Amino acid sequence: MNKQEEQLNALNDIKKLMDRSSRFISLSGLSGVFAGFTALVGAYLAHGEIANYLNGTYTYGSSIEDLEFNLLKIGFGVLLVALTGGLLLTLRQSRKKNLPFWDRTTKNLLLNLAIPLVSGGLFIVALLLAHPGTYGLIAPSCLVFYGLALINASKYTYTDIRFLGFCEIILGLIAMFNIGYGLYFWAIGFGVLHIFYGTLMYFKYERGN
């Protein structure tokens, strides 16, 4: 091995170590795809509930609280299924790459994701509890805060996440001007964009290796 080749190898090592010690690179693209499909199913179910409510086919009194409760159930169901699936797929990926699943990069990623996400979650809870009649703002707020969370977390994982974050914010802002179509925007942001980005990342980082 000549001197130049040796130095190039050294540079490669440096780059790899920098990435591996500061970025969480076991994030599986498939978990994005899975979350996307779950979100689409959830949006479809929610759409059905709302249509039922509007048609007056709810049998038990048809109060808005019943609808709210059912939508919340769907929402938490989607969150649970998407998180569990994502976690399992990412665990599988970290095992494949022979990297520890829980280390400083995982902690950094989760913490930085959680800051805007928890703020957004509480913001939405406040909308629901203290500002009746503002349902229209829920979907846009979800998208904007989720986008901010992704941009904040992008320093600690693949940088592609950053652009996904921008897309979510833009979508959320457009939705803000089109109140009443929230569910459609929600389905695009959490469903279609996740599937698109997940597939992209799967082919970029997982198929090649």
Place this chain on the structure above:
Amino acid sequence: MKNPIEALNKIFDSRIRLGVMSVLIVNDSISFNELKQLLELTDGNLASHLNTLEQAQYLKVQKSFIGKKTNTTYILTELGRHAFKAHLDALEKMIKGI
């Protein structure tokens, strides 16, 4: 013309020491165990390289306790940051020059 190889830092000849510096430059502080795991080294081997870097004053050692266990963490000094950057610049020049 000056030989570009002269600008390379002798301390960074070792791949392991170069590795330690690469990790420290992107992390505010890192523990002995995390370094061990990242670089896949034994305790003794890593400790001797860390010692060399400490003597060159490229890194600072901080000892603290987590419960009863000692926790040793390392942070980069300004001198170390500077030396590492200079070494990378020298590498870059060398590769471009050939």
